[in-house]
Amino acid sequence: MKFKLPLLLIISLFFLSCDKENKTSKEVYIKGQIANPSSEYVVISKNNINIDTLRLDKNNRFEGNLKDIEAGLYVFRHPPENQIIYLEPGDSTLVWLNTLEFDESLNFSGKGSEKSNFLTNLYLLNQQDNDLILSYYKSDPSEFAKKTDSIRANRKQKLIDLEEKYEVSQDFYKIANSSINYEYYDLRERYAFLIRKYNPSLVEKIPSDFHDYRKDVSFNDTILEDSYVYLNFIDDFLRTKTLEDCAKIKPNDKNCTNLNSFENIKSRIELVDSLIQNKNIKNTFLDRLASQGIIYSQKEENIDLxxxxxxxxxxxxxxxxxxxxxxxxxxxxxxxxxxxxKVYINTKKDTVKLKSFTRKPTITYRWMSSSSSHYIWQQDIIKNLQFKYPEVDFIGINLDMADPDKWIEVIKNNSFDPKLQFQATNIRVDENLLKNYLNKLIFMDAKGTIIRGDLQINTPDLEKKILEFISQQ
Known part of the structure; x- marks a missing residue:
């Protein structure tokens, strides 16, 4: 954070001088600086189309003019992170961020900056709702309904205050107001899913008007295509609605809540097809669900289906x-x-077959050095499982095809057990797709025969599944 103020002071006079000439411009001037950059550029995109790529200079600064800009949501991306911003013709936007705390440090100044700052703050508040859900999903539905009403009222008052202070455009007000509403809807969808999964006794207490908003929801809102809140709502609605439909047909069937089951994924794919006509939004969910359905398929016919x-x-x-x-x-x-x-590379860079380095029942997991937050989180889980279930080998399979030495450096720096770490070879898939495999687990017997591959490292009842696996060996 110590770099932020000097940079703002240096450039503030520039924005003051540009303000008048930009009022009628159809361009947006954008400039900024990134502390601890994770890549050499930033990308501005809209509806999955790149508007411009701005490269960092030796001082980690970037700048550019975005031409023929229409008012609306855009995505500011500094790989691997991204955040939504709001731009209107004539805006002059200064961006500062520190990748060590990307969302928390992201700050906008200059003409029109109040809009993007408001959306970023909404995002941070929305992230806090994750903890709220975990603390409230055991609560009575009426109590939770009151809590969500209070949250929405608070957010809307903040928007009213913003409008009074800055006289923001009606286009922005409409988008911000919709974002607040969809956050409210999403909270209720997530709550409904969790009580059906973990506290089904509360389902009958859900008020009759709890989901009244569903009749007013659009699943084809072009203006909100880039909104994380809107897309999160659709994602959680699909989960909840599929669970509800399954429960009507198969009451008390716990498999209804298994988001990796083929039946669940197939139902969500069909629901997407019936509800969404907007091609960009539809493909966003089909991309995700079809990939998940393929990766966790346990039968050839399911893949074909x-x-x-x-x-x-x-x-x-x-x-x-x-x-x-x-x-x-x-x-x-x-x-x-x-x-x-199957051949892998060990940390001594020798090629070895799987059957030569394990004599126990085995569970393999996958990781990439470019996803540091993921492998750190992952290793905490794996180390705990290794301690609890010494009769199983937990083998890490690294997927760093572009940088074969990086994984060894990560192993050393993070005290991974090198005897249990190997690197994949001859992967027949585009590297951009590999992140789809980072949560996938494969259970094998001591000879390397696959027992199951439909579980994730964050599967809620994973340890129960491991015990079942051990008992079968």
Missing amino acids: ILNLLKNMDYSGNMKNGIAQMAKIQSDFLPGNSLGD
Whole structure:
């Protein structure tokens, strides 16, 4: 944070001098500085289309003029992080951030900056709601309803205060107001899912008007295509609605809440097809769900069924080729297949077959050095499992194809057990798709025969599944 104030002082006079000439401009001037950059550029995009790429100079600063800008939401991306911003013709925006605390440090100044700052603050408040859900999902539905009403009223008052202070445009007010509403809807969807999964006795207490907002929801709002709140709501609605539909057909079937089950994923794909016509929004969810469905398929016919569903929907998403690649790979990872002869690289850079480095029942997990927050979180879980279940080998498979030495450096710096760490070879999938595999676990017997591969490292009842696996060996 210590770099922020000097930079703002240096450039503040520039924005004052530009303000008058930019009032009628159709361009947006954007400039900024990034502390601890994680890449060499920033990208401004809208609706999955890159508007401009701005490279950092030797002082980690960037600048550019964005031409023919329409008022609306845009995505500010500094790989691997991103955040939404609001731009209008004539804005002059100064950005400062520190990648060590990307969202918390992100700050905008200059003409029009109050809009992006408001949306960023909404995002941070929304993140706090994650803890709120965990503390309230055991509460009575009426009590939770009152809490969400209070949250929405508080957010709307903040928006009223912003409008009175800055006289923001009606276009921005509409987007911000919609974001507040969708945060409110999302809280209720997430709560409804959690009580159905963990506290079904509360379901009958849900007020009759608890989901009244559903009749007013649009699943095709072009203006909100880039809004994380809007997309989160759709995602959580799909989960809750699929669970509700399943519970009507199969009361008390716990598999209804298994988000990785083929039946659940298939139902959500079909729900997306029936509800969403906007191609960008539709493909966003089909990309995600089809990838998940392929990766966690346990039968060849399930893989074929997902591919046929997409074909019948005339699917044209960015993941079309990637999903086809993953379908071919998954055919090798179905239960009953053997991975014993699969070749990996050990930390001494020798090539070894899986069956040569383990004699125990084995669970493999995957990680990449570019996803540091993920592998740190992951290793905490793995170390705990290793301690509890010494009769199982937990093998880490690194996917760093572009930098084969980086994984060894991470192992040393983080005190991973090198005897249990290996690197994959000859991966037949685009590197951009590999992150889809980072939560996937594969359970194998001592000979390398796959027992199951439909679980994630964050599966709620994972330890129960591990005990079942051990008992079968």
